[in-house]
Amino acid sequence: MQNLKNQAISSILETKNEQELEELRIEYLGRRGQVTKLIKKIPSLSPEQRKDKGNLINETKKIIEEAIISQKKNLQHQNGGGKENWFDITIPGEKPAKGHLHLITNAIEEISDIFKRIGFHSISYPEVEWDWYAFEGLNMPENHPARDEWETFFVENLKHPKYGQAVLTPHTSSGQLREMQRLGKPPIRMLDIAKCYRRQIDTSHAPMFYQFEGLVIDQGVNITHLKGTLDFFVKQYFGPQRKVRIRPFHFQFTEPSFEVDISCIVCGGRGCKVCKQGWMELGGAGMVHPTVLKNGGLDPKKYTGFAFGWGVERVLMMKYKIDDIRLLFSSDLRFLKQF
């Protein structure tokens, strides 16, 4: 009996397909199978034998049945399942959701790319800055009222013996002096993109935001170079139909100074609810003030330059017509997925 059981189990385990397995089932458990024959003999055994042998035979039958069921499952699994479990491996899989870079990151890349094409070198100057770079060296001495506009965060108990109090940089114009010091002499073509901080919050101002600052210094640089550069950027970034204009303004670190406007994205310049008179304000610009050149270690009699500084979020919001800056920092996927 033991032999019969062992032999049956090893042949069951060796089967390679369901056909072979079925043949074995018939051989052992079929109507004329080896085990069935033994079962049929049970009634003819003597009463003493009947109990023990009968039990043994039934036990053997059960074990063989279980071995067949388990081998059947194994075979189905190896062959990719039975008909009811059939799985088409050529069906395209479900792709895991894929994210993308944040739209501010994308805008920074796009802006850097545009200026790179006309020879600007990209750099990021510090977010924690000394007073001299942020104000004093830019022609805004201590207690000058112009400083009020920059709504500055001060870093307590941190002072440089020469460059003064530490602040969170309120604008990238601080990068102008750093770039002049770094290079020592023109030509300078800098694009400084960095985080800035101010005590402000409403639909178009955040306490932390990005600015990009252009600075070009060389011999004979004049306003037409500034105008050409602005025009190039605006047409590349906002589209070929956009026009630029510069309007007189005042900044301490440029002379003359301008406010730069572009023709309205919504109405194309005819005048609408958003722009009122056809123009939207982009940011500041101007010819670098002689005092600033001097502070940067350059001779204002020999060199001239232009500069401009605008908000990354601001140009981005204008391009995509986003009406609340806080959306850009909210991490709300319903908003971010649209880009």
Ligand code: DAH
């Ligand atoms: N730094 C100024 C601001 O944050 C913007 C600015 C104005 C930058 C005129 C310039 C410039 O380079 O020439 O408001």
